[in-house]
Amino acid sequence: MATLRQRYSYMVWMREFELACLEGVATREIHGELHTAIGQEAIGAGMAGFLRADDAMCSTHRNHLHAIAKGVDMRKMLAEIFERESGLCGGFGGHMHLMDSSLKFSATGIVGAGMPVAAGHAYASRLRGSDSVAVAVVGDGAVNTGAFHEAMNIAGVLKLPLVVVVENNEWAISVPFSAASATETIAERAQMWAAQGMRVDGNDVEAVASAFGEAVARARRGEGPTIIEAMCYRFRGHFEGDADTYRTEQEKEDRRSVDPLAITRKKVLDSQLATQAELEAEESSIAREVKKMLGEVRLDPKPSSEMALQHVFVGGE
Amino acid sequence: MARNLNLSQCIAESLKLEMERDDSVVVLGEDVGKQGGVFGSTRGLQKSFGATRVLDTPISETAITGMGVGLAMEGYRPILEIMFVDFMGVCLDQIYNAIAKNHYMSGGKVRMPIVIKTAGGCIGSGAQHSQCLWGTFAHLPGLKVVAPSNPFDAKGLMAAAIVSDDPVVFIEHKKLLLTRAEDFPFGSDVPQERYEIPIGKASVVLEGSDLTIATLSGTVLSSYAAAKRLEKEGISAELIDLRSVVPLDVETVSASVAKTGKLLVVDEDYLSFGLSAELVTRVLESGIEMKKFGRHAVPDVPIPGAVTLEEAVVPGEESIFVAAQRLVRSE
Numbered sequence: 001m002a003t004l005r006q007r008y009s010y011m012v013w014m015r016e017f018e019l020a021c022l023e024g025v026a027t028r029e030i031h032g033e034l035h036t037a038i039g040q041e042a043i044g045a046g047m048a049g050f051l052r053a054d055d056a057m058c059s060t061h062r063n064h065l066h067a068i069a070k071g072v073d074m075r076k077m078l079a080e081i082f083e084r085e086s087g088l089c090g091g092f093g094g095h096m097h098l099m100d101s102s103l104k105f106s107a108t109g110i111v112g113a114g115m116p117v118a119a120g121h122a123y124a125s126r127l128r129g130s131d132s133v134a135v136a137v138v139g140d141g142a143v144n145t146g147a148f149h150e151a152m153n154i155a156g157v158l159k160l161p162l163v164v165v166v167e168n169n170e171w172a173i174s175v176p177f178s179a180a181s182a183t184e185t186i187a188e189r190a191q192m193w194a195a196q197g198m199r200v201d202g203n204d205v206e207a208v209a210s211a212f213g214e215a216v217a218r219a220r221r222g223e224g225p226t227i228i229e230a231m232c233y234r235f236r237g238h239f240e241g242d243a244d245t246y247r248t249e250q251e252k253e254d255r256r257s258v259d260p261l262a263i264t265r266k267k268v269l270d271s272q273l274a275t276q277a278e279l280e281a282e283e284s285s286i287a288r289e290v291k292k293m294l295g296e297v298r299l300d301p302k303p304s305s306e307m308a309l310q311h312v313f314v315g316g317e
Numbered sequence: 318m319a320r321n322l323n324l325s326q327c328i329a330e331s332l333k334l335e336m337e338r339d340d341s342v343v344v345l346g347e348d349v350g351k352q353g354g355v356f357g358s359t360r361g362l363q364k365s366f367g368a369t370r371v372l373d374t375p376i377s378e379t380a381i382t383g384m385g386v387g388l389a390m391e392g393y394r395p396i397l398e399i400m401f402v403d404f405m406g407v408c409l410d411q412i413y414n415a416i417a418k419n420h421y422m423s424g425g426k427v428r429m430p431i432v433i434k435t436a437g438g439c440i441g442s443g444a445q446h447s448q449c450l451w452g453t454f455a456h457l458p459g460l461k462v463v464a465p466s467n468p469f470d471a472k473g474l475m476a477a478a479i480v481s482d483d484p485v486v487f488i489e490h491k492k493l494l495l496t497r498a499e500d501f502p503f504g505s506d507v508p509q510e511r512y513e514i515p516i517g518k519a520s521v522v523l524e525g526s527d528l529t530i531a532t533l534s535g536t537v538l539s540s541y542a543a544a545k546r547l548e549k550e551g552i553s554a555e556l557i558d559l560r561s562v563v564p565l566d567v568e569t570v571s572a573s574v575a576k577t578g579k580l581l582v583v584d585e586d587y588l589s590f591g592l593s594a595e596l597v598t599r600v601l602e603s604g605i606e607m608k609k610f611g612r613h614a615v616p617d618v619p620i621p622g623a624v625t626l627e628e629a630v631v632p633g634e635e636s637i638f639v640a641a642q643r644l645v646r647s648e
Contacts, residue, residue, distance in 0.1 A: 056387065090424030099423040101390060106427070110414050116380045117415065120387020120395075127343065127369060127393065134387070147410075150380035157375065311425040312458050314482035 001213065002049035005273040007205045008264045010045035012283055014065045015261055016290040017074060021064070021095070023294070024082050025240040031083070034095055035062040039235030042260035043167055044069045046208025046230075047135070050216045056104035056121035056134040058114035061096045062167075063107035066137045070105045072098065075293050084300040091303035092311060111172075112145030114138060115164070119151040122160035122219075133161040133219040141172030143186050152225065156193035161219035164195075164227045165212065167202065169234040174246035186229040195225040202230030203260040206267075233258070319499035319506055325358040327468040327498065327507050328434075328489065331475040332359060332396065334511040336366055342479060343388065344371045345381050346398025346434075355400055356436055356494040378404055382411035385431045386419065394430045394479060402437040402450045402488055416484045417459030431484045432475075437464070438490035438535045438585060439620055439631045447620035447627070449534065452584075452591035454486045455562040461516055462562040464488040466537035467504025470560060473514030481516060490535040502541055517564035521573070525555035528645050529573040531596060532583035533559040536632050540583055543637040552645050562592055567599040575605045581644050583632050584614035609647075613640040 002010070018038045024030035037044065044065025051057065051070060059066040067077055072088065080087030081095040088098055096109035104121060108114050118136035125132040142148050143166060155162040166186050170177050183189055190197025196218065200207045208230055215226035233255040237244035244252075268274050274282075322330075336342045344359055350373035353360025363371035374381050378399055385395040399405055405412060412433065419427045437449040454462045461483050465471040471489070478485040498505045503522050522537060523544050530540050537558045544554040555573050559566060574580050580600060582593040593612035600607055613632050621627050632640075 056390070058387070087424075089422060089426065092424040093422045097422040099419070099427055101423065101427050104390060106390065106419075108415065110410055113383065113410055113415065116383020116411065117387040117390070119380060120384030120389075121391055122387070123372075123384055124388050124391035124393060127388075128391075147379045147383060150375075150377035151383065154375060154377055154380045154384070311421045311423075313461070314420060314425075314428055 002209070004206060004264070004271065005268055007045045007048065007209065008268050009282060009286070010048050010068070011041040011205065011261050011264055012286045014041045014044050014068055016287050017064060017068065017078070020078065020290050020294045021081055022240065029082055030095070032094065033239035033241065035239050036236055037062045037065045039256065039260065040167055040169065040202065040232045041065060042205040042264065043165065043202045043208050043230045043232060046205045047165065047212050050213055051135065052132065053103055054130065054132040056118065056132070058118040058121070058134070058136045059105070059107040060111070060114060060138055060142070061107070061109045062139065063096070063098055067098050067100070067105055067107070070103055072100045072103055072105050075297070078293055079297045079300055082297050083302060084297060085303040086300040112138065112142040112147040115142065115147050115151035118162055119155050119160055122155060122162040123158070125161050126158070131161070131220045133163060133216055135163045135165065137165045137167065139172065140166060140168040140170065140177045140186065141180070143189070144180055152193040152195060155225040156195050159222065159224040161222065162225040163212070163215040163219050164225065166227060166229045167232055168229050169232045171234060171247065173238045187227060190227045193225065195227055197227045197229070199229040199231065202232035203258060203263055205260065205264050321499070322507070323495055323497050324468045324471050325354070325356045325494040326360070327472040328358040328475050329353070329360050329362065331472040332362055333365060335476060335479045336362065336370070338511070339394065341392060342394045342396065344396045344398065345374055345384060347374055347376055347400050349373060349398050354398060356489070356491065358434070358489065358494060359398065378408035379411060382408040382416065382433070386411060386415045386429065389429045389431050390427060396432045396434055396479065399433060399435045401446050402435040403445050403448050405435065405450065412460070413457045417457050420483070421459060428482050429484045430482045432478045432487050433484070434487045434489065436491045436494065437488045438492055439627055440491045441624045441627055443622040444619035449488065449586040451486070451488055451562045452586045455592065456590070459484065460563060461485040462488070463516055463560065464490065464534035464562070465560065466493070466534055466558050467501045468498040468507045469504035470514055470520070472507055473512050474516060474560065476511060477513040477516050480513065485516070488534065492535050493538070501538070516561050517566055519560055519566035519569040520558045521555065521569070522558050523554065523556040525553035525577065527553045527577060528579035528581055528641060529555045529557060529570065529577045530581045530583060530637070530641060531557045531559055531570050533562070534585060536583045536585050536637070539632065539634040540637050542634040543641060546638050547641055550642065552642065554641060565596065565599065567596070567603060570596060571600050571603040571605045574600055574607050578606065578608040579644055580607055580610040581641050582612050583637055584612070585632060586614060587617055588612060588614040589617050609644055611640055611644045613637060
């Protein structure tokens with residue numbers, strides 16, 4: 001299990017990674033919509049260190065931090081996001097569809113669609129008779145899809161080793177959670193699927209880690225599914241380029257002032273786990289590392305046009 | 318000598334043989350376990366392999382197909398039964414956004430060796446329980462689409478679908494499922510042992526010289542009956558069972574048209590943007606001289622409820638006979 005000190009490092013890596021992605025949007029190296037999770041690092045970092053290679057994780061369109069938490073190679077992720085042949089999926093996936101089969105990590109651009117896939121991973125654990133678990137990370141928008149209900153119900157009735165982390169950033173694009181959910185919380189819905197439900201402060205990396213660790217352990221023991229609702233705030237628009245007029249400037253300013261990185265940094269200092277100087281040195285070292293990684297990625301070739309017809313079928317047609 | 322079983326039992330036998338030789342084959346679906354499937358094509362499997370490997374799921378098509386994706390990522394070969402092909406609308410997202418695309422989106426690293434087995438075709442069940450829809454699945458890149466016409470093919474094509482590393486939509490015709498093997502004029506002898514029929518190879522059911530009738534699934538049987546009547550009228554029809562829509566065996570059809578010069582595509586699926594136009598176009602593109610062609614499919618209407626109405630829009634022995642005769646005799 002990771003320490004608070006290590007979790008802070010994860011958070012810095014995650015923030016720097018997302019900032020590198022933002023750069024690619026500005027320079028038009030990244031096409032299509034890019035969804036960053038700046039402001040949601042405490043959830044990604046809170047999940048780090050609990051999962052084994054044989055545990056699965058199914059993520060969303062806003063998946064970068066989850067992949068990092070699962071241990072997916074950041075260099076390959078960045079290359080995929082920057083549309084390079086050296087990318088995790090050879091440039092065939094793009095940022096919304098990062099997949100690493102060796103780590104059982106996958107992401108989908110369809111809201112809610114990762115839920116039944118995670119249930120399938122959990123069922124594979126049952127078939128194998130193993131204690132591996134499956135994690136689905138979704139946003140608050142996904143909880144109102146049929147896929148979410150179907151997957152939770154089957155996980156509940158079969159007592160599958162499934163951990164669902166809902167990043168409740170309060171907004172499904174422009175629609176606030178309060179206008180979309182019949183229940184005040186997502187956690188309270190858990191009981192209808194015979195699952196455990198808990199709501200945690202998603203800006204508190206230790207609270208997330210504690211809840212997640214408990215849910216994973218519970219799943220490994222064969223005690224069934226858990227829903228962790230982690231409250232957070234998306235610092236940027238739904239995607240890069242989102243005019244984001246549905247949230248007032250005042251709201252955004254107020255909420256961004258509660259930055260999980262700053263909170264965690266203060267905790268690390270207050271607990272005397274590192275000195276100010278040590279943290280500054282690490283922060284600039286990570287920033288340099290990511291910059292270096294981006295520099296390398298930019299030299300990687302783009303997939304060539306004649307490759308576009310590959311991989312439709314394994315055996316060809 | 319035909320064994321005393323119906324087509325659905327041949328499929329169940331094929332599934333059993335594959336499950337015996339490969340532990341990674343699992344079955345998920347509604348009523349597939351205790352009941353053995355509403356058409357009986359999974360009967361006996363739960364008894365042989367247990368309730369975990371042959372799972373009776375809730376009525377949750379999205380969960381069934383989505384779990385298939387997760388299971389495939391874990392190295393399993395899931396067979397997902399969606400009771401009627403019409404119900405695929407409920408879970409089409411997992412089918413075309415995940416099952417069909419994951420291999421491609423992962424740059425060839427993730428495999429989806431999934432069989433989605435389902436029942437299609439008209440037996441008087443109205444608009445929501447009668448469709449074929451193979452044209453819909455064929456339109457979506459990444460899915461193989463198989464629809465057998467007889468017991469021998471059903472067993473061998475199912476074996477090939479299960480060992481395929483690509484996802485296969487396997488559409489069983491409801492009318493054929495419940496037909497006894499001995500009542501098929503072709504493909505009625507089904508060996509007890511395992512065998513495979515390669516996916517993508519059409520079969521010539523009847524040889525002929527005046528026109529080529531190309532079709533698959535239930536209308537092979539009705540085209541066969543029509544061809545026998547045409548023979549009495551002095552028209553020699555070559556009947557080709559396509560067996561699959563993807564891959565589409567244009568080579569076999571083109572070779573036949575090179576001989577007959579005329580092609581009638583019979584399709585129990587909808588007419589527009591479907592199998593019939595695709596096959597005609599591909600034969601034309603192949604450069605074979607084709608003097609005439611015709612398309613006989615469901616005009617673009619939903620399948621009606623009353624059988625008198627259904628018969629008015631679904632190709633059957635009589636309408637195929639008329640369409641073939643018209644194609645050959647018209648100048």
